[in-house]
Amino acid sequence: MELQLALDLVNIPEAKELVKEVEEYVDIVEIGTPVIINEGLRAVKEIKQEFPHLKVLADLKIMDAAAYEVMKASEAGADIITILGVAEDLSIKGAVEEAKKQGKKILVDMIGVKNLEERAKEVDEFGVDYICVHTGYDLQAVGKNSLEDLATIKRVVKNAKTAIAGGIKLNTLPEVIKAKPDLIIVGGGITGQEDKRAVAAEMKKMIQQGE
Numbered sequence: 001m002e003l004q005l006a007l008d009l010v011n012i013p014e015a016k017e018l019v020k021e022v023e024e025y026v027d028i029v030e031i032g033t034p035v036i037i038n039e040g041l042r043a044v045k046e047i048k049q050e051f052p053h054l055k056v057l058a059d060l061k062i063m064d065a066a067a068y069e070v071m072k073a074s075e076a077g078a079d080i081i082t083i084l085g086v087a088e089d090l091s092i093k094g095a096v097e098e099a100k101k102q103g104k105k106i107l108v109d110m111i112g113v114k115n116l117e118e119r120a121k122e123v124d125e126f127g128v129d130y131i132c133v134h135t136g137y138d139l140q141a142v143g144k145n146s147l148e149d150l151a152t153i154k155r156v157v158k159n160a161k162t163a164i165a166g167g168i169k170l171n172t173l174p175e176v177i178k179a180k181p182d183l184i185i186v187g188g189g190i191t192g193q194e195d196k197r198a199v200a201a202e203m204k205k206m207i208q209q210g211e
């Protein structure tokens with residue numbers, strides 16, 4: 001099980017500071033959609049340059065023009081690029097093809113997918129690397145989480161790794177670990193805490209013990 005730190009509400013200097021604090025304990029650094037909207041792919045480039053030993057995920061949440069956007073994120077240094085599960089089949093296949101050419105990986109974010117089981121089976125057959133269940137901020141605000149969705153995709157996904165994101169905190173991590181995703185994505189559960197390093201260290205320890 002890997003741990004991904006999601007950076008959503010920071011600028012580039014703040015992102016660098018944050019990664020420095022927790023770099024020993026995370027496997028992947030996500031440059032979140034709001035950061036890319038504010039700072040562009042320069043954020044991906046600068047983080048990858050400063051932390052070449054960490055994998056960097058560009059959370060582009062691609063919906064169209066997939067091959068082009070995967071190419072641009074790859075050029076900026078992203079190791080993993082996200083596309084939405086609700087995108088057209090052709091877009092997801094195009095993203096996979098371009099990522100393979102570039103030696104990169106594709107994570108499909110299933111946020112907003114209504115026919116989760118059926119769509120997870122389909123995108124798994126397109127050769128994507130990760131399929132991620134995700135409760136976005138708007139549904140977190142009304143008390144939702146992704147545990148049931150994780151169980152659903154784990155039943156049907158045969159090839160891709162599974163991932164989970166959305167509101168995971170230290171106190172909810174044990175039930176997430178029990179559900180055995182391949183990748184656990186944590187944003188505010190680390191970045192919103194007073195002692196980020198200690199929380200990241202504790203999370204990493206719990207994940208290693210749960211393997």
Ligand SMILES: O=C(CO)[C@H](O)[C@H](O)COP(=O)(O)O
Nearest residue numbers: 006165166167168186187188
């Ligand atoms: O992709 C995202 C929002 O769209 C976030 O990066 C993801 O939800 C993780 O952040 P948090 O743990 O704070 O929910």
